[in-house]
Amino acid sequence: MGTATSSMAAKFAFFPPNPPSYDIIVDEATGKMKFSDVNYQRDNVDVLKLSTNRGNEIAAMYVKNTSASLTVLYSHGNAADIGQMYHTFFELSVHLNVNLLGYDYSGYGQSTGKPSEQDTYADIEAAYKCLEEMYGVKQEDTILYGQSVGSGPTLELAIRLPHLRAVILHSPILSGLRVMYPVKRTLWFDIYKNIDKIPLVDCPVLVIHGTEDEVVNFSHGKRLWELCKEKYEPLWLKGGNHCNLELYPEYLRHLRKFISAIEKLQRPRNVSDQKPEEQSDQTPNNADQNEEKSRPSTDCKDKGRPSFGHREKSRLSTDSRDKARASIDKREKSRRSIDRHIKARNSTDHSEKARNSFDRLGDMVRSVGLCNVDCLKQTAAEV
Template sequence: MNGLSLSEFCCLFCCPPCPSRIAAKLAFLPPEPTYDFLADGTGKYVLTLTERAEWQYTDQDKEKVEGFYTRTNRGNKIGCLYVRCSNTARFTILFSHGNAVDLGQMSSFYLGLGSRINCNIFSYDYSGYGVSAGKPSEKNLYADIDAAWLALRTRYGISPENIILYGQSIGTVPTVDLAARYEVGAVILHSPLMSGMRVAFPNTKRTWFFDAFPSIDKVPKVTSPTLVIHGTEDEVIDFSHGLTIFERCPKAVEPLWVEGAGHNDVELYTAYLERLKQFVNVELVN
């Protein structure tokens, strides 16, 4: 997410584009796909990863990862991954990943994270990312998570109280949208943004009609326990976004402000894993 030039700024206010144009300008950078789903002849798919996916486990561990397609209500076929990290997991995390990565690049992280906090992880690629068809847009983002939610509920029979919605960066946008409409086990917002305009123009104090990703207006409707995580030195989405989102969450739990962390290294700090373990295995259980 980059700031806009003066000429783009003037253009924006002289003839404001539709929200999807702002969304595309600010947010979407799909990488070259790092994986594929190969049909095995039985109606199932085998996950194949390129070197750029940087798989960190064994070939046997790859059997814990199930890939498949589902279709959104906007007609796009999107790729999904279900990672069986634990046989005793109470919760399944519906993970909406950040920008400029796809499911292939995230697969090792999912297996490692789920194993450490005793959760299974279900994730999906946004329209235009990985093997998912279509183009990235704000409307598709919401349709994508709706399709993922439906697949998780119906294919695996997991009830809402056992689902944790986890959004990272741009992934907090569909996460907040879904969490504002359904009560779930919990919500985790990792480096959230208030809205697209507030990222591009930090002094924005209101939500304009042409703004994109207005999470700040949806967060007050989230009724599930919510953990907000943000690095204090975030150079992409300023720390103030996390603070304000936290203040607007009706059921916010103690947040995790990672001192000195930027936008892409929060997971490298020991406090990250410790806070997640405490939240998932202690606070949500008691």
């Protein structure tokens, strides 16, 4: 079912730039990989190829900032690739004083495979694994940044990292289907069910959205912020649309403010980070406290201990109740079995209806590109 869902969603959710905006070549002088079609190549940028657990090889770029204490893992918008995002990533690294890893989804840029929901989850997992193993970045020093469609893999990874430092959602979606229709229930064939995942994120979350977003309605970002456990002051850019938020002075200003606040917060601490002596020091104290607490409880039990006869009557009464309960349980199991059979039949009917309506929905949703790069260039040219 998961594969079918991902395959159906891929029909309308992904728009890789065609052709890709870059190629990867090997520099003869250094032996390092670099982008062939990017002006002003930077010495502090590593170009990478990473293997995913779904058999694809994805392209990535890592911007090193020697004075940074935090690292941003950036999942870009729909109709973009990291060649187009190259200078944006570099500028964010400089202005926010962070290291930054950006990557292309399967089927985007020079990444192999075809894009799907499940592949993007494997893609961001490979990118995060690279940060851990190649650059020694810990999750408590990592900020996940998801833009538009990138909010999907971002939140999927965020709910699996309990010590994550923070999350940034830029023009995020509640779910793929909700971009087109304000449905109240999550349907089985929907993609990127962010509305169900955001309440499970334990770290601070910053949401950025334009109030005049014509692709992903402003209500998406607002609702996600309302559902956050740890809300940070959101950035609602008045008049901003889906494509031009980076052009607003408030954008960088608010991001810098957020990063500064996150740096000042106490660093989330893994149990494994705790020193052995600290653990051993705490154990005797806890044991003593538990022992002291248990003594009065034991005394009460001694005073209130019933006679043997009373215990026997209680045991017989309990046996009778257990037998009655077992009989009720059997009847309940029988009813549940019948209910499941009926529900399964109804579910099949609903699935058939969903499949029939999906094709009609697909043509409409395919026209929606969740992107930022092409229209951003146009807006910048006009300015």
